[in-house]
Amino acid sequence: MEVIGTRTPLIDAVEKVTGRAQFTDDLHLPRPLFIRILRSPYASAKILSLDLTLAKKASGVRAIVTGSDFEKTFGVLPISKDEPAMARDQVRYVGEPVVAIAAESDREAFEALSLVRVDYEVTQESLSFEESMKERPDRIHPELGKSNNLHKSVEQKFGDLGKGFSESDVVVEGSFEFPSVTHGFTEPHATQVRVESHGDITVFSATQVPHYLHRAISEVLEIPMHRIRVVKPFLGGGFGGKSDPFPHEMIAAKVALRTGRNTKITFERVEVFFSHHGRHPSRIKMKLGVNRDSGIRALDGHMMIDGGAYGSFGVVTTYYNGVLLQGPYQIPNFSFHCDRYYTNKPMCGAMRGHGGVNPRFASEVLLDEAFTQLKLDPCEERLRLFHEPNSKTPNEFRITSVGIRQGLIHAMEASKWKEKYQKLPYGKGIGVACGFFISGSALPIHWNQMPQSTVRLTIDYDGGVTLYSGASDIGQGSDTMLAQMAAQVLGVPISQVKVFSADTRLCPIDYGSYSSRVTFMAGNAARNAAISMRRVLIQAACELAEIPEPPVEEMEESQGDLSYFRQGGRSPRYGDPYLGPNPNYEQDGFKFSEGKIVTPRGDRLDLLKVIHRALDGRGALQTQGVYISPQMGGSFKGAGAGLSPAYSYSAFISEVSVDPKTGFVKVDRVTVAHDCGKVLNPLAVEGQLEGSIHMGLGQVLMEEIRYEDGAVQNGSFLEYKIPSAFEMPEVVIVPCPSDESEGPFGAKEVGEGALAPFNPSVANAIYDAVGIRIHSLPITPEKVLDAIRSQKGGGR
Amino acid sequence: MNQRDQMVTMVVNGYEVTRSVEPSTTLLEFLREELGLTGTKKGCDLGECGCCTVLVGGKPALSCLTLALEMQHQEITTIEGLAHGENLHPVQKAFVEEGALQCGYCTPAMILNGVHLLNENPTPTAEEIKECVSGTLCRCTGYVKIEKAVARAAKESSVRAK
Numbered sequence: 017m018e019v020i021g022t023r024t025p026l027i028d029a030v031e032k033v034t035g036r037a038q039f040t041d042d043l044h045l046p047r048p049l050f051i052r053i054l055r056s057p058y059a060s061a062k063i064l065s066l067d068l069t070l071a072k073k074a075s076g077v078r079a080i081v082t083g084s085d086f087e088k089t090f091g092v093l094p095i096s097k098d099e100p101a102m103a104r105d106q107v108r109y110v111g112e113p114v115v116a117i118a119a120e121s122d123r124e125a126f127e128a129l130s131l132v133r134v135d136y137e138v139t140q141e142s143l144s145f146e147e148s149m150k151e152r153p154d155r156i157h158p159e160l161g162k163s164n165n166l167h168k169s170v171e172q173k174f175g176d177l178g179k180g181f182s183e184s185d186v187v188v189e190g191s192f193e194f195p196s197v198t199h200g201f202t203e204p205h206a207t208q209v210r211v212e213s214h215g216d217i218t219v220f221s222a223t224q225v226p227h228y229l230h231r232a233i234s235e236v237l238e239i240p241m242h243r244i245r246v247v248k249p250f251l252g253g254g255f256g257g258k259s260d261p262f263p264h265e266m267i268a269a270k271v272a273l274r275t276g277r278n279t280k281i282t283f284e285r286v287e288v289f290f291s292h293h294g295r296h297p298s299r300i301k302m303k304l305g306v307n308r309d310s311g312i313r314a315l316d317g318h319m320m321i322d323g324g325a326y327g328s329f330g331v332v333t334t335y336y337n338g339v340l341l342q343g344p345y346q347i348p349n350f351s352f353h354c355d356r357y358y359t360n361k362p363m364c365g366a367m368r369g370h371g372g373v374n375p376r377f378a379s380e381v382l383l384d385e386a387f388t389q390l391k392l393d394p395c396e397e398r399l400r401l402f403h404e405p406n407s408k409t410p411n412e413f414r415i416t417s418v419g420i421r422q423g424l425i426h427a428m429e430a431s432k433w434k435e436k437y438q439k440l441p442y443g444k445g446i447g448v449a450c451g452f453f454i455s456g457s458a459l460p461i462h463w464n465q466m467p468q469s470t471v472r473l474t475i476d477y478d479g480g481v482t483l484y485s486g487a488s489d490i491g492q493g494s495d496t497m498l499a500q501m502a503a504q505v506l507g508v509p510i511s512q513v514k515v516f517s518a519d520t521r522l523c524p525i526d527y528g529s530y531s532s533r534v535t536f537m538a539g540n541a542a543r544n545a546a547i548s549m550r551r552v553l554i555q556a557a558c559e560l561a562e563i564p565e566p567p568v569e570e571m572e573e574s575q576g577d578l579s580y581f582r583q584g585g586r587s588p589r590y591g592d593p594y595l596g597p598n599p600n601y602e603q604d605g606f607k608f609s610e611g612k613i614v615t616p617r618g619d620r621l622d623l624l625k626v627i628h629r630a631l632d633g634r635g636a637l638q639t640q641g642v643y644i645s646p647q648m649g650g651s652f653k654g655a656g657a658g659l660s661p662a663y664s665y666s667a668f669i670s671e672v673s674v675d676p677k678t679g680f681v682k683v684d685r686v687t688v689a690h691d692c693g694k695v696l697n698p699l700a701v702e703g704q705l706e707g708s709i710h711m712g713l714g715q716v717l718m719e720e721i722r723y724e725d726g727a728v729q730n731g732s733f734l735e736y737k738i739p740s741a742f743e744m745p746e747v748v749i750v751p752c753p754s755d756e757s758e759g760p761f762g763a764k765e766v767g768e769g770a771l772a773p774f775n776p777s778v779a780n781a782i783y784d785a786v787g788i789r790i791h792s793l794p795i796t797p798e799k800v801l802d803a804i805r806s807q808k809g810g811g812r
Numbered sequence: 813m814n815q816r817d818q819m820v821t822m823v824v825n826g827y828e829v830t831r832s833v834e835p836s837t838t839l840l841e842f843l844r845e846e847l848g849l850t851g852t853k854k855g856c857d858l859g860e861c862g863c864c865t866v867l868v869g870g871k872p873a874l875s876c877l878t879l880a881l882e883m884q885h886q887e888i889t890t891i892e893g894l895a896h897g898e899n900l901h902p903v904q905k906a907f908v909e910e911g912a913l914q915c916g917y918c919t920p921a922m923i924l925n926g927v928h929l930l931n932e933n934p935t936p937t938a939e940e941i942k943e944c945v946s947g948t949l950c951r952c953t954g955y956v957k958i959e960k961a962v963a964r965a966a967k968e969s970s971v972r973a974k
Binding site: 023025026028029030031032033034035036037038039041042044199200201202203204250251252253255282284285490491492493699700702703706707708709710711732733734738740741742744747 | 844848849850852853854855856857858860861863890891892894895900904907908909910911913914915916917918919920923942943945946949950951952953954955956957958959
């Protein structure tokens with residue numbers, strides 16, 4: 017009975033289809049105070065005075081908090097803790113929290129907002145790159161000591177760019193513009209706080225990062241972490257948009273601590289747009305040189321990204337804009353420069369494909385232009401350019417498994433590429449693009465030597481297995497993935513495995529669900545915990561069968577500490593060399609399957625009897641497993657950015673219809689190959705790919721947040737248009753055989769990497785259809801019509 | 813009880829309920845807060861996302877745009893009213909097995925729309941299924957597996973009916 021590789025429905029699917037799944041706003045705590053937030057109407061202003069007199073007297077009002085209640089600022093990255101829980105003397109974007117009112121009912125809280133008087137003095141705002149680049153006395157973050165609104169500047173150079181371009185048969189250049197897009201998860205942000213004995217608090221919140229939230233609340237509220245418990249209930253979509261600690265979480269906790277009352281806050285949809293943290297709008301200039309025989313010789317990228325008012329993940333985004341271009345192809349001479357500017361707009365942060373999406377559009381469109389000029393087939397050529405397995409990039413990314421070559425070949429066959437490329441009638445087109453992404457960051461956000469993920473596993477008297485993991489299931493199915501690990505190793509049905517996750521009181525630390533790290537890191541930790549439990553059960557099985565216990569191979573330092581079994585029996589530390597791929601834990605000759613343990617001698621022992629034997633004299637059966645990345649990477653500044661224990665690869669072939677009369681683009685069919693290593697759960701992998709296409713489709717054809725004087729103009733689902741079922745193309749997923757030796761059962765990431773290359777595959781297909789290149793997203797009918805009309809001599 | 817409150821009686825998931833409500837109370841608020849039926853979700857409160865869909869007299873309605881008082885003597889079905897004990901409705905079962913849900917937030921609405929479609933039209937075309945699904949926003953799945961699940965439920969129901 018194989019669990020791995022089997023189409024496995026989510027273990028919590030029945031809760032979700034019956035309405036039993038409780039999301040944060042669904043929890044009914046006794047007598048909560050309802051919190052509403054008064055937000056800044058100005059992009060940039062000084063707060064001269066706050067008059068709360070009338071609001072304090074209003075019906076039902078029990079507490080009011082403002083910026084003066086919070087001393088400490090916070091931020092998900094320790095290097096940019098620049099965000100206050102509430103504006104103090106100054107507001108920096110339209111929608112920034114200024115006053116929070118807690119009342120006995122939501123309506124009373126809402127009505128009391130109108131009784132607050134705030135005197136603002138409007139100051140010169142900075143809304144564009146041009147304004148933020150200028151030297152100016154009124155900076156958004158004067159504490160940085162810079163003369164303008166630059167937040168972070170990153171530059172890296174490898175090889176010899178001049179030589180690379182001179183070796184190229186064709187050099188293409190382009191400028192690209194990408195507007196603001198947002199996650200668009202359906203569940204608005206929500207937080208509830210329950211007051212416990214001794215004044216402790218439990219924070220229930222829609223968060224991808226319970227551990228970081230735990231830290232941030234402790235710091236901002238200045239109470240120790242042990243007095244705070246963070247729990248993530250069911251979560252209605254994240255995509256990076258719930259991967260920061262948020263002001264409303266601090267506010268809800270603050271009010272609970274102050275009043276001793278439970279608290280509740282749920283955003284209106286427009287507040288989700290104010291809060292944002294979406295993809296950085298960017299402006300990219302890129303130059304690419306290609307030699308017809310030796311492939312890409314040089315790439316030079318200049319990016320500007322618009323960070324909005326605060327830091328969020330922005331420093332990482334600044335790096336990712338460049339470093340993620342180091343794949344999927346070999347590029348010997350490589351350089352990028354990326355500047356992140358603060359502006360007086362809602363802040364940008366991590367969004368699916370973090371930092372890599374817009375540069376990928378630029379590079380893949382330019383590559384298409386280069387192959388067009390060289391009159392070479394863009395699929396055939398790409399086949400020659402991919403990374404070699406077990407190689408190193410110029411910026412010293414350690415490349416392990418690469419399965420995309422075969423994947424692209426499958427995609428070419430399934431899409432009938434050869435019969436269609438440059439052969440379809442005018443208005444129909446086909447295009448290709450490829451991508452590359454991390455399976456989690458090899459380095460933690462907070463520098464330490466703790467494992468990046470720890471999973472605890474217990475096994476009960478009746479064989480029930482329970483996993484405890486800090487990983488946050490945000491709908492991607494991480495709980496199901498963890499259960500698969502234990503079920504596979506211990507040979508029990510998945511229904512026998514229960515998962516407690518994302519609860520900081522019950523679960524060991526895991527950094528959370530971002531950077532596509534969970535399957536690789538928490539998955540490995542769960543697998544290791546199960547392997548350790550397997551080892552305990554083998555000892556008991558040997559006692560029962562009266563056979564000698566097999567030796568644990570390479571068991572060196574931590575005898576008896578089986579949690580580190582995977583890594584050669586040693587406790588891994590940063591600085592340790594690579595300890596080799598995941599060992600095959602079945603080398604000992606024992607088989608765990610369908611509730612039985614079969615010894616190498618052929619005894620068939622009932623798993624339950626073995627469990628009972630193991631409990632004798634030992635008591636509760638509990639193990640833990642950890643994951644920590646091996647040491648890797650260069651020693652230059654910024655070498656850690658983009659380092660990952662394994663990388664995913666993807667290839668998209670998109671087919672479009674372009675109506676030359678209206679400019680309307682319809683994506684008809686998408687063929688995708690994604691190298692996520694071994695497929696653990698085809699149902700989940702397909703779901704991630706289909707979802708990535710949906711989100712990419714929105715960005716490439718229709719989505720854009722429009723700002724006017726810094727204020728969101730389309731902060732609703734009616735005006736911020738997300739694709740419906742009608743816009744979705746037919747999706748064809750082809751196999752991409754691959755096996756990642758360090759991944760849990762051979763797996764790598766699938767949640768994010770597939771979004772980025774989809775977008776340029778559509779743009780390249782539009783070129784094949786009507787011969788136009790659009791370098792700014794979204795590719796609206798207006799832009800298409802304009803481009804068709806201005807074609808000179810026209811055609812492809 | 814507020815002076816302006818009015819009594820309303822409706823049948824929710826087969827049971828008659830009578831409550832006094834403020835006239836401005838939406839059906840969504842009534843279900844979630846008064847009856848504790850939190851399976852019906854609030855995504856936008858403006859009738860744009862479709863997550864709050866319930867069946868009123870068997871037809872889909874956006875509960876965030878419907879006043880509770882309008883529901884006098886109406887029959888309401890929410891997601892909690894579909895399964896019989898542990899026996900899932902065929903549409904629910906198809907959603908589980910096809911992987912037609914990820915985060916689960918739009919799922920109740922998607923399922924109720926599917927139930928309505930199959931009640932009205934047991935053998936829908938692919939286009940009719942697409943239309944049924946298109947009324948609700950899903951940001952996770954790309955709708956592909958949702959359409960497959962509705963088609964599967966239709967197929968399995970028609971097999972059973974024969």
